Amino acid sequence: MTLSIYRASVPLYIRGFSQLAGIMDKAEANAAARKIDLSVLVNSRLAPDMYPFSGQIQRASDTAKGTIARLVGVEIPSFPDDEVTFEDLRGRIAKTVDFIKSVPESAFDGADTREITLKLRDRDMTLSGADYLLDRQLPNFYFHITTAYAILRHNGVDIGKRDYLGV
Amino acid sequence: MTLSIYRASVPLYIRGFSQLAGIMDKAEANAAARKIDLSVLVNSRLAPDMYPFSGQIQRASDTAKGTIARLVGVEIPSFPDDEVTFEDLRGRIAKTVDFIKSVPESAFDGADTREITLKLRDRDMTLSGADYLLDRQLPNFYFHITTAYAILRHNGVDIGKRDYLGV
Numbered sequence: 001m002t003l004s005i006y007r008a009s010v011p012l013y014i015r016g017f018s019q020l021a022g023i024m025d026k027a028e029a030n031a032a033a034r035k036i037d038l039s040v041l042v043n044s045r046l047a048p049d050m051y052p053f054s055g056q057i058q059r060a061s062d063t064a065k066g067t068i069a070r071l072v073g074v075e076i077p078s079f080p081d082d083e084v085t086f087e088d089l090r091g092r093i094a095k096t097v098d099f100i101k102s103v104p105e106s107a108f109d110g111a112d113t114r115e116i117t118l119k120l121r122d123r124d125m126t127l128s129g130a131d132y133l134l135d136r137q138l139p140n141f142y143f144h145i146t147t148a149y150a151i152l153r154h155n156g157v158d159i160g161k162r163d164y165l166g167v
Numbered sequence: 168m169t170l171s172i173y174r175a176s177v178p179l180y181i182r183g184f185s186q187l188a189g190i191m192d193k194a195e196a197n198a199a200a201r202k203i204d205l206s207v208l209v210n211s212r213l214a215p216d217m218y219p220f221s222g223q224i225q226r227a228s229d230t231a232k233g234t235i236a237r238l239v240g241v242e243i244p245s246f247p248d249d250e251v252t253f254e255d256l257r258g259r260i261a262k263t264v265d266f267i268k269s270v271p272e273s274a275f276d277g278a279d280t281r282e283i284t285l286k287l288r289d290r291d292m293t294l295s296g297a298d299y300l301l302d303r304q305l306p307n308f309y310f311h312i313t314t315a316y317a318i319l320r321h322n323g324v325d326i327g328k329r330d331y332l333g334v
Contacts (some may be wrong), residue, residue, distance in 0.1 A: 003170045003172055008175055012305075050317075134178070135179070135334065
């Protein structure tokens with residue numbers, strides 16, 4: 001009844017970004033057909049104090065690269081949040097996935113019990129690698145991917161749940 | 168570097184529903200303060216062809232109980248989708264969590280390699296328990312919890328990411 005922490009992290013992030021890229025392709029085609037400037041979608045939000053589509057992608061990227069780097073104990077790659085077009089966002093996704101793929105499976109040895117300390121707004125929090133991944137980072141990743149999807153759906157882009165799930 | 172499939176499923180669903188219940192408490196208080204009938208929130212959607220808040224909870228419930236039942240090889244409890252109030256939805260969450268908690272950890276022995284066959288619209292799909300949980304059911308669960316959260320945020324309910332994550 002065991003899974004590896006590698007299996008429960010790397011392929012999930014790669015899959016999530018792959019589905020997201022497919023969703024963006026459909027959104028681009030849909031926007032072209034409706035003569036909607038893509039910047040409208042990039043800057044659209046569900047509430048004034050939520051991130052727009054671009055910010056959801058940036059936070060999904062941060063969550064994924066932060067998870068993998070912290071689980072294996074390497075420095076988190078820093079990407080400036082300077083994406084303003086779909087093409088920029090595709091680049092952000094690609095370099096995030098490239099980083100994730102660059103980490104060998106063997107680097108995850110012991111990652112489930114590795115102590116990970118996060119600096120929150122008001123305190124430090126220490127978690128095991130397993131708790132960090134399962135209780136915090138996976139829910140956070142899907143939060144941002146889903147919200148990106150929901151922003152497009154709210155704007156009438158013709159995508160469906162299967163585009164998100166991929167199965 | 169191992170996790171159990173129990174650890175990667177049961178506590179995640181229980182935690183997700185617990186955060187959702189807390190979010191609903193805040194939404195109820197906020198709606199009362201703004202003199203908004205709760206049925207407005209229950210029936211709100213982000214797009215005309217997406218489920219309303221109530222449907223998101225029902226699908227989160229279906230995803231969670233379906234996952235656990237299929238992983239351990241028991242019949243999936245059937246709940247009618249008859250919830251129309253916050254109180255009803257709290258009941259749906261409670262009975263879903265009760266079912267999940269009723270399954271002993273020992274029942275998950277071998278669940279990662281158990282063959283699970285799903286009837287999709289157009290075909291059958293067979294997956295291992297691990298692939299079923301990680302590639303399909305966790306993303307699907309967080310999809311519905313996040314969309315429920317996003318519906319409330321879109322309606323001006325004063326909740327934040329920490330209410331979703333719980334950390």
